[in-house]
Amino acid sequence: MINELVQxxxxxxxxxxxxxxxxxxxxxxxxxxxxxxRASRDTTYGKVVGSAAARAAVAGWYARRGxxxxxxxxxxxxGSKALLYAVLSIVDGAVVLPQPSWVSYAAQAALLGREVIHxxxxxxxxxVPDPAQLRVALERARAEGTRVGVLVLTLPDNPTGxxxxxxxxxxxxxxxxxxxxxxxxxxxxxxxxxxxxTFTSPAALHADTIVTGGLSKSLALGxxxxxxxxxxEEAVHPHLRDDLIGVASEIWSSLAAPMQAVVExxxxxxxxxxxxxxxxxxxxxxxxxxxxxxFRAAGAEVREPTAAFYLYPDFEPxxxxxEAHGIRSGLDLAxxxxxRGVAVLAGVAFGDEPDALxxxxxxxxLHGADERQRLAALASDDPTSLPWIAAALEQxxxxxxxxxx
Amino acid sequence: MINELVQxxxxxxxxxxxxxxxxxxxxxxxxxxxxxxRASRDTTYGKVVGSAAARAAVAGWYARRGxxxxxxxxxxxxGSKALLYAVLSIVDGAVVLPQPSWVSYAAQAALLGREVIHxxxxxxxxxVPDPAQLRVALERARAEGTRVGVLVLTLPDNPTGxxxxxxxxxxxxxxxxxxxxxxxxxxxxxxxxxxxxTFTSPAALHADTIVTGGLSKSLALGxxxxxxxxxxEEAVHPHLRDDLIGVASEIWSSLAAPMQAVVExxxxxxxxxxxxxxxxxxxxxxxxxxxxxxFRAAGAEVREPTAAFYLYPDFEPxxxxxEAHGIRSGLDLAxxxxxRGVAVLAGVAFGDEPDALxxxxxxxxLHGADERQRLAALASDDPTSLPWIAAALEQxxxxxxxxxx
Numbered sequence: 001m002i003n004e005l006v007q008x009x010x011x012x013x014x015x016x017x018x019x020x021x022x023x024x025x026x027x028x029x030x031x032x033x034x035x036x037x038r039a040s041r042d043t044t045y046g047k048v049v050g051s052a053a054a055r056a057a058v059a060g061w062y063a064r065r066g067x068x069x070x071x072x073x074x075x076x077x078x079g080s081k082a083l084l085y086a087v088l089s090i091v092d093g094a095v096v097l098p099q100p101s102w103v104s105y106a107a108q109a110a111l112l113g114r115e116v117i118h119x120x121x122x123x124x125x126x127x128v129p130d131p132a133q134l135r136v137a138l139e140r141a142r143a144e145g146t147r148v149g150v151l152v153l154t155l156p157d158n159p160t161g162x163x164x165x166x167x168x169x170x171x172x173x174x175x176x177x178x179x180x181x182x183x184x185x186x187x188x189x190x191x192x193x194x195x196x197x198t199f200t201s202p203a204a205l206h207a208d209t210i211v212t213g214g215l216s217k218s219l220a221l222g223x224x225x226x227x228x229x230x231x232x233e234e235a236v237h238p239h240l241r242d243d244l245i246g247v248a249s250e251i252w253s254s255l256a257a258p259m260q261a262v263v264e265x266x267x268x269x270x271x272x273x274x275x276x277x278x279x280x281x282x283x284x285x286x287x288x289x290x291x292x293x294x295f296r297a298a299g300a301e302v303r304e305p306t307a308a309f310y311l312y313p314d315f316e317p318x319x320x321x322x323e324a325h326g327i328r329s330g331l332d333l334a335x336x337x338x339x340r341g342v343a344v345l346a347g348v349a350f351g352d353e354p355d356a357l358x359x360x361x362x363x364x365x366l367h368g369a370d371e372r373q374r375l376a377a378l379a380s381d382d383p384t385s386l387p388w389i390a391a392a393l394e395q396x397x398x399x400x401x402x403x404x405x
Numbered sequence: 406m407i408n409e410l411v412q413x414x415x416x417x418x419x420x421x422x423x424x425x426x427x428x429x430x431x432x433x434x435x436x437x438x439x440x441x442x443r444a445s446r447d448t449t450y451g452k453v454v455g456s457a458a459a460r461a462a463v464a465g466w467y468a469r470r471g472x473x474x475x476x477x478x479x480x481x482x483x484g485s486k487a488l489l490y491a492v493l494s495i496v497d498g499a500v501v502l503p504q505p506s507w508v509s510y511a512a513q514a515a516l517l518g519r520e521v522i523h524x525x526x527x528x529x530x531x532x533v534p535d536p537a538q539l540r541v542a543l544e545r546a547r548a549e550g551t552r553v554g555v556l557v558l559t560l561p562d563n564p565t566g567x568x569x570x571x572x573x574x575x576x577x578x579x580x581x582x583x584x585x586x587x588x589x590x591x592x593x594x595x596x597x598x599x600x601x602x603t604f605t606s607p608a609a610l611h612a613d614t615i616v617t618g619g620l621s622k623s624l625a626l627g628x629x630x631x632x633x634x635x636x637x638e639e640a641v642h643p644h645l646r647d648d649l650i651g652v653a654s655e656i657w658s659s660l661a662a663p664m665q666a667v668v669e670x671x672x673x674x675x676x677x678x679x680x681x682x683x684x685x686x687x688x689x690x691x692x693x694x695x696x697x698x699x700f701r702a703a704g705a706e707v708r709e710p711t712a713a714f715y716l717y718p719d720f721e722p723x724x725x726x727x728e729a730h731g732i733r734s735g736l737d738l739a740x741x742x743x744x745r746g747v748a749v750l751a752g753v754a755f756g757d758e759p760d761a762l763x764x765x766x767x768x769x770x771l772h773g774a775d776e777r778q779r780l781a782a783l784a785s786d787d788p789t790s791l792p793w794i795a796a797a798l799e800q801x802x803x804x805x806x807x808x809x810x
Contacts, residue, residue, distance in 0.1 A: 037442030040437075043628045045428055104654075108655050220448060223661065225483065246512075249509075249512075250512045251486065252656075252657060254628075256483065259661065
């Protein structure tokens with residue numbers, strides 16, 4: 001919605017800094033384009049779960065990240081969203097979501113008629129519920145006779161651009177184990193954690209964890225719709241794989257065969273892929289840090305970005321100043337910023353309190369307006385000094401100054 | 406399932422004539438492979454419904470077939486199955502299916518918790534319920550207070566390989582209009598009707614009709630997962646498009662962008678595409694007619710194939726002879742034929758009566774074992790005389806003779 005609104009404004013000749021859309025904003029690797037072209041020979045229906053070769057590549061990718069994985073634990077799909085939907089459709093009961101969290105979890109739960117229990121995130125990082133409040137919520141659900149099926153975690157997190165630390169993940173997993181809740185760990189930003197050493201997957205701590213991922217973010221292939229899931233072992237969650245195959249078979253059949261060849265190639269981590277992801281990570285980080293500074297300069301509190309390409313500033317410290325402009329909610333703030341040429345999303349879209357003065361800021365569309373600029377940004381040691389990024393930062397500061405003074 | 410069983414037997418060195426799998430069995434056009442390769446540059450998230458250019462191509466394709474269509478009535482998806490699921494999830498109420506009908510309709514209804522009302526097909530063709538019995542079923546549902554939401558038609562039909570005639574479709578549509586039922590017309594075999602002039606879409610007769618299609622069958626691109634739907638006008642079925650976008654957005658987001666370029670190209674019907682479909686249609690027809698003769702020679706009743714690459718023989722006339730071999734059901738028959746090197750699917754998989762002696766026969770994997778043979782079959786004026794097809798026909802006759810004498 002915001003994206004189409006911004007495209008309309010741009011088409012009308014307006015200058016808009018587009019911080020409203022979670023697209024990686026980088027070109028595809030030639031290597032992957034060639035892989036897709038070569039694989040176009042493959043037009044036969046394959047297995048629902050994906051080819052053995054592609055699943056082996058994904059299993060190896062997890063193994064290199066400390067999670068030994070059998071290829072039979074891997075399922076491919078046209079996007080990890082499809083897998084999230086399928087898992088939510090299979091595991092009965094209420095769904096616990098961090099508040100705020102990515103828009104589609106709650107929307108999927110609504111389509112499936114599932115109750116959602118929102119638990120606020122801790123102060124230091126998003127993607128996980130605050131452990132003490134999680135315990136209270138699960139105890140209340142138990143007392144009310146509500147079965148809780150799934151706890152969704154986002155590691156690293158959209159909308160906050162942060163990666164919860166190992167201790168916090170451990171606390172949350174211990175509670176999930178204690179209450180017998182399945183964890184659904186959305187790790188699509190896994191390779192965009194700025195410091196890989198701090199990454200801890202719940203799958204290493206809580207056996208009944210389903211991990212989802214894909215190539216949309218780390219390799220900027222959103223439009224190719226490539227997702228995958230790592231399932232727990234059969235003994236840990238009986239029938240899950242069979243049920244997932246049943247749902248997948250009746251909705252999407254399989255990931256397109258040529259896209260499976262892309263998975264096989266990319267997830268085996270050839271040098272070009274590893275280097276491109278490293279360059280992308282560095283670029284996202286540099287731009288996120290620069291944008292965070294602009295929001296802090298305007299008086300907002302911003303968690304230090306530690307992953308992906310998002311910020312989640314909170315303007316509560318300058319509420320009085322915003323009120324002078326008639327801004328009383330995140331939606332008011334987003335509307336007034338858009339009027340001043342800066343597109344962001346109000347936190348309420350992520351399930352946050354409507355009157356919170358919080359918005360989500362996606363920085364990745366600042367990298368460049370075309371492939372030439374984006375490749376230059378990827379190659380730059382100092383991307384925020386590139387003229388198009390510097391100009392966008394100035395436009396952001398100007399708009400923020402207008403609404404906060 | 407049958408496909409994996411057959412692959413295992415083939416891998417073990419057994420000779421199996423594979424009549425059990427509904428894959429078109431033909432190579433992709435080079436033209437389409439090149440289109441996909443070129444379109445690999447497109448990696449951005451696009452509109453849920455698909456690009457304007459691809460939807461315009463689909464709209465034009467329908468218009469050339471007598472159904473004026475606005476591009477906003479078109480939605481693309483990774484397979485038409487995803488669209489069928491989405492429509493069934495949106496339109497409330499029981500689902501009426503022809504008996505027998507393609508396996509996934511009932512499976513999707515089951516996933517969605519929808520009641521299914523099976524209505525037998527008329528004697529001359531499948532894909533539609535017998536009109537008189539349809540009326541009885543809808544009157545009974547009304548009397549019982551059961552809301553009926555959707556009537557699914559398959560035109561042309563899998564499993565019977567027939568295209569219901571205009572009169573029959575008209576009768577069924579009149580009943581659908583009278584009872585206020587949405588028609589979901591699965592027309593994925595549309596361009597494989599042997600005589601195109603006899604094709605009548607329910608969308609031309611009953612305004613509240615959703616048509617689905619794709620490139621899996623006519624262009625043998627099953628593994629590319631390309632589907633589309635033509636929706637009724639907004640005034641006819643308010644909110645359907647918005648609801649469909651809502652479901653699509655939360656499950657699969659969009660058809661992969663490079664695949665949308667394939668739609669744009671193929672559905673504009675360049676000469677190579679038109680010729681390839683014509684050659685495929687002629688090949689499927691020649692082989693289906695030859696296989697039908699073999700089944701008739703063994704005493705089965707077989708509807709004259711008029712579309713696609715299926716037959717649905719009924720061995721009722723030779724029940725006594727089959728009983729001498731212990732065959733009392735379609736499943737017994739399929740099992741004994743597989744023991745004799747011929748793989749078919751029992752009718753019960755399509756919702757038919759378990760004790761009916763009916764099986765579905767897919768002839769398209771006879772065309773060849775590799776690309777060279779398949780291209781030779783496509784180019785041949787007399788494909789059933791090609792040695793590999795002739796040999797398979799002999800093996801079918803031998804197996805049929807064993808179980809019927």
